[in-house]
Amino acid sequence: MKWWKKKEMSDSNKLTQQDEKLTTEEILEKYDRESTYRRNLGKWKWVVLILAVGLTIFHLFTGYRGAFEARIQGPIHLGTALGLIFLLYPIKKGLHRKQKGIPWYDVVLAIIALGVGYYNVIFYEELVTERIVFGYTTPDFIVATLGVLLVLEAARRCVGLPIVIVSSVAILYALYGNLIPTKLFAHRGFSWDTLVTDLYLTTKGIYSTPIQVSSTFIFLFLFFGVMLIRTGVGQFFNDIAFALTGRFTGGQAKAAVVASALQGMVSGSSVANTVGSGSFTIPMMKKAGYKPEFAAATEASASTGGQIMPPIMGAAAFIMASYTNIPYSQIMIIAIIPAILYFLGVFLGVHFESKKIGIVGAPKETLPKAKKLMLERGYLLLPLIVIFYTLLTGKTPMRAALLAILVSFLVSLVRKDTRMSLKSMIGALEEGARVALPVIAACASAGIIVGVVVQTGLGGRIADGIIALGGGSLILTLFFTMIACLILGMGLPTTANYVVTATMAAPALILGLDVPVLAAHMFVFYFGIVADITPPVCLAAYAGAGLARANPFATGVTATKLATAAYIIPFIFVINPQMLLIDYEIPFLTISVITAIIGMIGISTAMVGFFIRKTFFWERIILFAAGLSLVSPSIYFGAAGVLALLAILFIQSRRPKEHIQSPTVSLS
Template identity: 80%
Template structure:
């Protein structure tokens, strides 16, 4: 697919990609016209990137040095880039004086822990904190909350603020379940900012080591032109089949998800090209938006570069990221297969055939001309599997991406191009850093007050000891939190509060419990009523946002089922697994998803009556759960519908086939 064609499609709908991003993606509300401040922003951003490249090569500093340099520089950049109010990013020229002051204060407060490292580590234990320490700690907490508000959103600030109030006034809570002795502000603020118990706890430690370098790798890889290659490859694989336009969008999103982990950004970036094309093929605007949103959301679960939360999961579960990456392969493939099946059945029902074969890219020619572009992904996968640390693996992959960019003249990066890539890498990390820092406040309070154990006990009591009920309540909690929190923060909160209920109370394997909350934190982006990825897709498609979210939920039905499989059948995560049992479980899950997807979309080999849809869904669910009797019943139910529909006259559907200019 050519860029020219993509531009044409964008002009058909007359939609501004930037406007959609700024409306639905808080991360994109940065200032566009910095003026002379752009040099300062570039200096700080490039310096931050060089710092991480240096520590990636020599090894990270001690957490109380690495974290503050990482966060302090990021806070300074956030106040220079993100305005005090959403909507001012295009109106303001330069940086207002108050934001310049906040940036300077943020840098000073951030580097305070580094400058006075020895005193904070040793002397404070004996002599206690000074008034200056209290002032810096207070400013640090407030600046983190304000930075998170600007580039992440208000919900995470509300949750973090509620956690702070709970820590301060827990002694006034009447119920014994949640009451605690309470903390003074002096103790709380210093614990949160001057130690590694709060803001500089695990989330920021992971962000300052693994996550930043992997985000930079994604930026470097995109500059090699791999995005266009993935699009062309997706069309070469699926374009000529039933619903090739939508199927290519799913495959392209799966491929691009290997290097990018933002649901909304993926939806808008790919959707500006695929959504107009799907509408032209005959899909309803809501379906086109839902297809792109559900496929793009899966990018956060697609190895080798999953969402930022996956790196934090590796630390929380004390599991090497290489193992996290490997066990995530089967669930990710099942997720995209589920979306693919939904698209297939809808396309069959609508009679959308696909592109003519001679209008599509040739697979062999693509691989010969541009197949080398996947080399960085191969390298990062290989280095992780062979035991290299994530930092070293990312560093090697960044270097390979740069070398790959040199092959073609149009992607070759000059010194200026490298500087811009480094700046973009730092910018892309700012919302993640702010989210991790704010989530660190929540984690600090949960650990200090024992709130996590209390909530875990509450969930277990609410579920009455039933595993299924406890899973359902945990799922609801993840989806509700996901309405306002970014995936990373959502996972951190639920992993701290909800996952222990599954692990300690119901003996669920650690990795299965964490994958459960991880998945439901992600699919919140396409779950109504607040489904930002679906809303962003609807903005591009000029569709009804709520209905786009409903259809995205139908398409991504697998995403709501797979997490339950993790818990009920941990072998799907290769936990105590044997090859035969894994193969059998995957096979039955695939057949089950065919039943569920066909039932949800209302088409199997013919248009399905309502009772047939119910039978297909029940049979599919029976196959997905690990029980041989249910498997047999499920197969019988699906085969029965297949037999019934095969004896019915074929539906009269107008076939639609379009051509495409490359």
């Protein structure tokens, strides 16, 4: 019995039993804190509607005319969002369905949040002139204190407790750093008044880069995703995925991978993508004969990759553009090769697992026709084409998103069932604000951490510590950085995880080991994402397990095996920056990509235990080593890897073919 099977008899088995009676919506709420908002608002629904629609219209307006100064744009963005969070998210998880209306204390908090948020706008002139000369006043200190506390409480409600703990520890470190005995982390310490005013009334903390990017680029791209989904593009992606792959070996699971890759182009949430696509793909995979754990793991690992899939990558990618001073359009382009390699790795894992257990594709006559789909609904791709084109022609992300939103609206008018009435348009404006709330709260909380790290010099100290721990070795330093990203990813959303690691860990790679800036930031960005499928806390895998009625921990382990390439690809593009189109030459880049693909075949066969025959243990070791050799930039290691793969291929071809009995197909 495998070691994780014992785990199934305890905690994970209880989780599975609890999920048996859960609906898709309830599973999403269980594993995605962002979905636990109030539905029954009572008389306050009009207030929420006005605030939410107003916030979206504000961003559409500033997207057209250009953003206001950061200390006006940011407070309007955050202040309105905080008010909405206290109206929509209850004080305790689980109350969102039990409560009718909104309790008086949440209404009071919402009013205070709006007042505190707009304080920076109302007193903007005084804050940037008089306060610099004469110092802050008592009302300033009170507002700043309330602002910091409200940001933490809002993040706890719609993002989760871990980010609040990390932010709170950062605040305590800023206040009492002078009491730390070790010189490595000690600093002079800050008073509460100095700390909160810097964090809330300047652009050094809460209103630093994360909120500035959120208030300009991120919100509009999230709204674009809402508009695109309302055109019916989600079902189109599922249909085209089955049309392209459904008839091949393991077609149902391969279609799930392709569909999730396409869905990832418009969704930046691993859990939401898993539940949205998985509600359709997981039952089909189970009926085809896949084990529930494998079906859930396939969907979770593919959905997690959606955050690195252009054109709309995760929210952290927009912050990366600001941190690295590299246009988002360029980041979008350089992410294409890593994204393709990621999904190809999952696709190969699915292929070899399907060959191993004998799952064939669906009958061709039962599948949709790709040509017919493109003729009837290919126009749904127009908004994505528009956003690609406008970004590549040098337009700002704000202008590109605005134009794509307009095209999405026009596309929705083509079919009667997607045509948007005034009521549905207002609903879309409201939903655009609601889906942005957790991202805004996460960015604001991350701003607290950034403010403390920069003001105390903690980032440089941690970078020195990581370099010392790695002993000057690039591989060891990358390994320790990876571990830090995965640990932070267990509790922090991808956006906050990236902000923290980009501030603390990336400098160690850039300054200490001369890693290119973009490669270092992509490295931490990548591992912040795959934390969603890395046990023990792998929320995307848990959500998939809930849909599949599978063991959550075993699902996480299986997802990690399927996405093994995801843990290797970041090392590849740091060691070989040509993979990120940094100082590349087309012949060498082509060879690097081809050898990386062949290498992933070796790695996938080793993890699954099947090449053209079931593999022995010693064969798996050789296949894995050959795969690693091929993904390295060394021509000698690559040649050795090819020879090793050919040797195993020859040995297995001489072995009698096993009789593989196709699994019994479940119709339930």
